[in-house]
Amino acid sequence: MRLGRYDVTLEPRTTRPAFYSSLTAAGAILLALALASVLFLSAQTPLLEAYRAIFSYAFFNPNGLLATIHRSIYLLLCTYAFLVPLRAGLWNIGLPGQVYAGGVAAFAIPFVFRTQEAQTLSLPPVLLILLMVASAAAAGAVVGGFAGILRARFQVSEILVTMMLNSILFWLVAYMIKEGGPFMSPRGEGESFALPPALHAPLLWGVPFTAVLALGAAVFLDILFAKTPLGYRIRAFGQSPAAARYGGIIPLALSLLVFLLGGGFAGLAGYHYFAALPGVYKISGNYGYYGDLSFYGIISALIARGSSLGAVPIAVLFAGLSLGARFAQGELRLPFGVDYALLGLLMMTFVASHVLYQFRVAWRRVPSLALRHAPTQLPPG
Amino acid sequence: MPKPLHADGPSAEPILAARALTKRFPGVLALDHVDVEVQEREIHAILGQNGAGKTTLMNILFGLVQPDEGALFLRGHQVEFRSPHDALAHGIGMVHQTRRLVSAHTVLENIVLGHPRVRGVLNLRRVAPEVEVLCNKYGFTVDLAARVWQLPEGERQWVEILKALYRGAQALILDEPTSTLTPPEVTTLLAGLQALVRDQGVTILLVTHKLPIVMAASHRVTVLRSGKVVARVRTADATEDMLVRHMIGRDIAVRTGKRSGEPGLPVLQVDRLSAVNDKGQLALQDISFSLREGEILGVAGVTGNGQDELAQVLAGLRDAVSGTVRFDGRDVTGLSPLAHWRVGIGYVPAERVEVASIAAFSLVENTALNYHFDPAFARRGLLDDARLEQLTRNILSGYDVKAPTARTRAQHLSGGNLQKLILGRVLSRKPRLLIAHLPTQGLDVEAAAFVRAALLDAKADGAAIVLISEDLDEILSLADWVAPIYEGRFGAVLPRAEADIETVGAMMAGWSAKEVRVQ
Numbered sequence A: 001m002r003l004g005r006y007d008v009t010l011e012p013r014t015t016r017p018a019f020y021s022s023l024t025a026a027g028a029i030l031l032a033l034a035l036a037s038v039l040f041l042s043a044q045t046p047l048l049e050a051y052r053a054i055f056s057y058a059f060f061n062p063n064g065l066l067a068t069i070h071r072s073i074y075l076l077l078c079t080y081a082f083l084v085p086l087r088a089g090l091w092n093i094g095l096p097g098q099v100y101a102g103g104v105a106a107f108a109i110p111f112v113f114r115t116q117e118a119q120t121l122s123l124p125p126v127l128l129i130l131l132m133v134a135s136a137a138a139a140g141a142v143v144g145g146f147a148g149i150l151r152a153r154f155q156v157s158e159i160l161v162t163m164m165l166n167s168i169l170f171w172l173v174a175y176m177i178k179e180g181g182p183f184m185s186p187r188g189e190g191e192s193f194a195l196p197p198a199l200h201a202p203l204l205w206g207v208p209f210t211a212v213l214a215l216g217a218a219v220f221l222d223i224l225f226a227k228t229p230l231g232y233r234i235r236a237f238g239q240s241p242a243a244a245r246y247g248g249i250i251p252l253a254l255s256l257l258v259f260l261l262g263g264g265f266a267g268l269a270g271y272h273y274f275a276a277l278p279g280v281y282k283i284s285g286n287y288g289y290y291g292d293l294s295f296y297g298i299i300s301a302l303i304a305r306g307s308s309l310g311a312v313p314i315a316v317l318f319a320g321l322s323l324g325a326r327f328a329q330g331e332l333r334l335p336f337g338v339d340y341a342l343l344g345l346l347m348m349t350f351v352a353s354h355v356l357y358q359f360r361v362a363w364r365r366v367p368s369l370a371l372r373h374a375p376t377q378l379p380p381g
Numbered sequence B: 001m002p003k004p005l006h007a008d009g010p011s012a013e014p015i016l017a018a019r020a021l022t023k024r025f026p027g028v029l030a031l032d033h034v035d036v037e038v039q040e041r042e043i044h045a046i047l048g049q050n051g052a053g054k055t056t057l058m059n060i061l062f063g064l065v066q067p068d069e070g071a072l073f074l075r076g077h078q079v080e081f082r083s084p085h086d087a088l089a090h091g092i093g094m095v096h097q098t099r100r101l102v103s104a105h106t107v108l109e110n111i112v113l114g115h116p117r118v119r120g121v122l123n124l125r126r127v128a129p130e131v132e133v134l135c136n137k138y139g140f141t142v143d144l145a146a147r148v149w150q151l152p153e154g155e156r157q158w159v160e161i162l163k164a165l166y167r168g169a170q171a172l173i174l175d176e177p178t179s180t181l182t183p184p185e186v187t188t189l190l191a192g193l194q195a196l197v198r199d200q201g202v203t204i205l206l207v208t209h210k211l212p213i214v215m216a217a218s219h220r221v222t223v224l225r226s227g228k229v230v231a232r233v234r235t236a237d238a239t240e241d242m243l244v245r246h247m248i249g250r251d252i253a254v255r256t257g258k259r260s261g262e263p264g265l266p267v268l269q270v271d272r273l274s275a276v277n278d279k280g281q282l283a284l285q286d287i288s289f290s291l292r293e294g295e296i297l298g299v300a301g302v303t304g305n306g307q308d309e310l311a312q313v314l315a316g317l318r319d320a321v322s323g324t325v326r327f328d329g330r331d332v333t334g335l336s337p338l339a340h341w342r343v344g345i346g347y348v349p350a351e352r353v354e355v356a357s358i359a360a361f362s363l364v365e366n367t368a369l370n371y372h373f374d375p376a377f378a379r380r381g382l383l384d385d386a387r388l389e390q391l392t393r394n395i396l397s398g399y400d401v402k403a404p405t406a407r408t409r410a411q412h413l414s415g416g417n418l419q420k421l422i423l424g425r426v427l428s429r430k431p432r433l434l435i436a437h438l439p440t441q442g443l444d445v446e447a448a449a450f451v452r453a454a455l456l457d458a459k460a461d462g463a464a465i466v467l468i469s470e471d472l473d474e475i476l477s478l479a480d481w482v483a484p485i486y487e488g489r490f491g492a493v494l495p496r497a498e499a500d501i502e503t504v505g506a507m508m509a510g511w512s513a514k515e516v517r518v519q
């Protein structure tokens, strides 16, 4: 575009000030909310009332806030599960499968130790809880690691493998909890037996201890990638496998490692959802819903550009808005699916803001047509 | 010397002109009010040292980079290239410094791929005759059905050129087109370019820092130094000396390496080594030699005769199918790449962008590529960032690498500066054995002399060096032993005194030692 003696264009940004990223993120949220007004207006709901219902439930109502925190922990653990392999350039979209594996493995502990009913525990409850956590993480890691091995050793696409594992594990859970399945609830309602109260995860102010894991991992992962040799290797491999190999990094070991780690986090997410949430403590019949929810972990990892601390506010936002919108839907008789629509809008505005953030407006003076003199004599000296 | 086809007095309207182009990158003024005029149907050379701003200038002309100030004019009308797409639409094509072909695809697919017209469905049968007509028109003979990886480098270059012509380019920008070609391929390329200009009326902008190429092929030259145009001359009026002094601004300062003493203990013994390439074909056969401390073995050959495989096997990046490599008396065949670094073997690969560096990483992080496993660079389980930065700074100053800061990304370094950085990084490990593959490729005269001096320094400090190069003069000036390589075999391993240019040259072309002696 031409403005007087100046030329104005959009061009890629070479340096990106850090505060811009928070600014664009805030802009994206506002834009998504503004776009969502269309939904509310079409349902003839007063706008302010709709927004108030969403936010007050998600962040100010005691029940809602607790639910937001619970869901944030789940989303965060899913985020890490995707983020760790992502830093190595690999796509772990097997989150649901790994979450299911974590849930099943957690419930396998009381099942094996025959404590699902009896009041008599064969081992101290703390030990059993630790075993459940470990077994969930290990199961997620095994499922993730399987994809990692296939990818590193046989060049099978990790995306295909993890997708297939998702449906296999979905049916495994269905088999375990169905009528007659090993984990069947005594009343047989298509859900698993409930954990005995002694095995409920310890709570701090109503929040299970998995919150500590989720926040601790946020700090730990950022430090891991920024400062440690292992984190360096993962990033180097993610940027250029050929250069990483030249630098002595072993591709097989590294791919396996990131999938083990990622799968482990997803397994923990499964533990958190099915075995640590007050009011749940069982694998419910609609477990597939939580599997689908895990995909928001992928989106928040991508939006946070691989930063685990950066993902915390995003996961909280996703958790709060999805719960708040669901609540508002019931309260104000909004059309079915506003919660999904809102999350979808958020995703779109985040992506759009990323594109914008890569560019800047440039002003350029248009020069005159005369050729500057350049010597053809030798320079002195 | 070719004569300009058009009178190039100031009256002729230039087909492409740049006015007062200025481009700043953080910490560098890459172009400073640069004016360039290219006349129709000429070969216009842009000459300059590493980091002079040549690639930046071409990227602007092709719409890949936007200038901070200045404008472009096409036949006197101002144009604006926001992307290569715009440049192509105005008939300007570019062949980049690095190949951009998809090597698993056929020549035909590569040529038509990305053409605006074939964006939707690719109907190869329909476009094939068109491409054939084009090939005939330009007198270009290549098997359109061949896969690109099967072609020698020189032909790949032509595929790139054809790709640009197929998109209707009337003006072609070639960035360092000869840096990966062998001397005969260079001759063919230059002859072909001249024919394009003469018979087809194409205009060519040729970026290079090689004077003989400028003298042999161009009509006019624009010389860049540190982002400024310092001279604009007709090649017919120029001499090599004069261009060098414009380019450098003073006489060449050639650093000479340290004198070395007697060779020391044996370092490397290679015995009947064979290896296969990525396609599983035997690419290296029965290679045997040994090397002592302070000795340089020069492996001379035309690219693609097993040099890659040799370097990779010695560095532990490729398995040997038979034979052994002993380092300091210990069998290292089959050890991991990491183990090779640890025992003191350093490797400077030919592919500096793809293998030896990580574009998006800072220079400090690139240094870590050779140090992440080194206990001296770890503190309480973390990488010692301060120490890595210090080391990087030392490499930047010690090897005269032009970079704004140690935190600059590697992708922002010019080709030559990146090469010096990599060599400095590997040498900073003080390897007992250095494998240097094409270490001066793409460097200007001064930088190449610098790198050779650095190799001699390392030799004087007792390193054994395997120097793999296409440049016979370079090998003869540095090496103690010369091994011509052809189709994966050494023709001989000659002491420097017995290696004259004719013998080695003949063996590089596949003559056996016996045949050479009979001659």
Ligand SMILES: Nc1ncnc2c1ncn2[C@@H]1O[C@H](COP(=O)(O)OP(=O)(O)OP(=O)(O)O)[C@@H](O)[C@H]1O
Residues within 6 Å of the ligand: B025, B026, B028, B029, B030, B048, B049, B050, B051, B052, B053, B054, B055, B056, B057, B209, B402, B403, B411, B412, B413, B414, B415, B416, B417, B442
């Ligand atoms: N994207 C970028 N960001 C920052 N600096 C850059 C960028 N691109 C180039 N530079 C700097 O601009 C200068 C000119 O670089 P350019 O690549 O144009 O040199 P060149 O003449 O092509 O050199 P060579 O012969 O080594 O390829 C160099 O100092 C380089 O470090």
Ligand SMILES: [Mg+2]
Residues within 6 Å of the ligand: B054, B055, B056, B097, B414, B415
């Ligand atoms: Mg360049």
